[in-house]
């Protein structure tokens with residue numbers, strides 16, 4: 442068995458759980474435990490890998506080859522007649538001690554793992570030699586391979602943010618990427634720096650993704666208030682609970698899909714103790730081209746079950762700023778602000794009124810359809826509302842802003858309409874729409890209800906827009922389905938079957 446892991450990934454708790462377990466693992470039929478673990482150590486996650494383990498790897502990487510040193514010592518001592526061999530034997534007995542002085546690898550050896558390295562990962566012969574040796578060894582072996590991220594391409598090697606770890610289209614001559622407009626993350630970046638200036642208790646936590654989650658400028662301005670915990674989302678969340686108990690207000694910025702693995706920490710370490718921690722979860726909803734593992738389509742469902750947590754879904758840049766401020770003002774419960782991938786609407790979508798704490802965006806004609814849309818789905822729903830009006834269908838469009846807890850004023854509003862439609866960029870099961878449906882049922886409001894969201898499937902790779910089109914979360918598709926439903930209701934039928 443050969444496993445490959447990066448030095449960044451090795452900072453995660455699961456890697457250490459596995460290393461601990463390997464020492465006690467079962468033997469194969471030859472009575473040995475063959476496992477080669479290649480640590481591809483380029484010193485970086487996106488940014489340089491930080492922490493005690495990273496320091497340890499650096500020590501290993503930069504120490505002299507102790508075997509060579511021992512050889513030299515042996516040759517010299519053996520040359521001294523009478524004394525040499527005895528001294529060498531004593532020295533040999535101290536070999537483990539010597540190893541630790543010359544190449545401190547106690548960490549791996551103490552876990553019962555043979556350490557081979559460091560090996561130059563760009564030297565094919567050296568790597569083959571090390572792997573062949575590791576294969577022959579009957580027990581678990583760590584082969585420590587040193588590589589350079591972006592190797593061989595100057596603009597990548599010099600790139601500070603991530604050495605082209607995740608690069609879009611760029612000019613191969615210059616290494617320059619195509620300029621991008623302002624994305625959701627940029628609005629967070631601006632506002633968290635501003636809030637940091639006003640409040641000394643605000644600290645920021647990232648799990649090895651300082652730039653992608655938009656904490657780079659906060660870190661530059663307040664380095665002592667920024668913590669990179671490595672690729673360790675669970676620890677990021679629980680350490681935030683500790684900091685909150687110590688009087689700070691942590692802002693934990695993590696990609697939505699990576700929050701999943703810290704669910705229990707949010708539930709039992711933060712929410713149970715009513716810690717004022719704000720989670721800014723980026724790339725929420727459909728992200729597309731990174732495939733099924735990266736779609737942030739679970740958060741609105743998994744956080745629904747967490748008592749006390751409050752979840753905001755901004756619809757535009759202005760709402761990112763507004764909701765972030767409301768979130769960090771909450772000191773007795775966790776708050777979540779979910780940011781989609783890509784760019785917010787070019788123009789902010791202003792409210793024309795309020796429904797409790799929710800924003801009323803459109804109120805036209807009869808009370809035929811109430812659309813309650815969350816976050817990035819609000820923009821398309823403004824267009825849906827126009828299309829419905831064009832068809833003579835009366836429409837009310839509301840953005841709850843906070844999708845959890847649900848605004849109670851939505852209940853009487855729903856009761857006034859013939860059809861209730863929810864639209865969210867989240868899995869349909871257990872999300873915001875389903876929570877509103879529950880609430881209406883509890884309150885005895887029974888109305889035709891249509892829930893639009895992401896089908897509960899692992900989505901394939903494609904651009905975000907292409908996937909939204911595939912799953913019917915575009916203005917055109919939504920408008921068509923709502924018109925079909927209204928037509929069915931007009932004819933005295935129930936809602937149309939969309940499967």
Ligand SMILES: Cc1ncc(C[n+]2csc(CCOP(=O)(O)OP(=O)(O)O)c2C)c(N)n1
Pocket residue numbers: 446447448449450451481483485486487590606648649650672674699
């Ligand atoms: C649980 C989780 N957190 C964060 C990420 C985002 N991420 C993708 S690659 C990466 C850096 C990986 O570094 P390393 O393991 O050293 O591999 P390298 O790309 O440097 O070879 C990070 C943080 C992820 N994929 N999964």
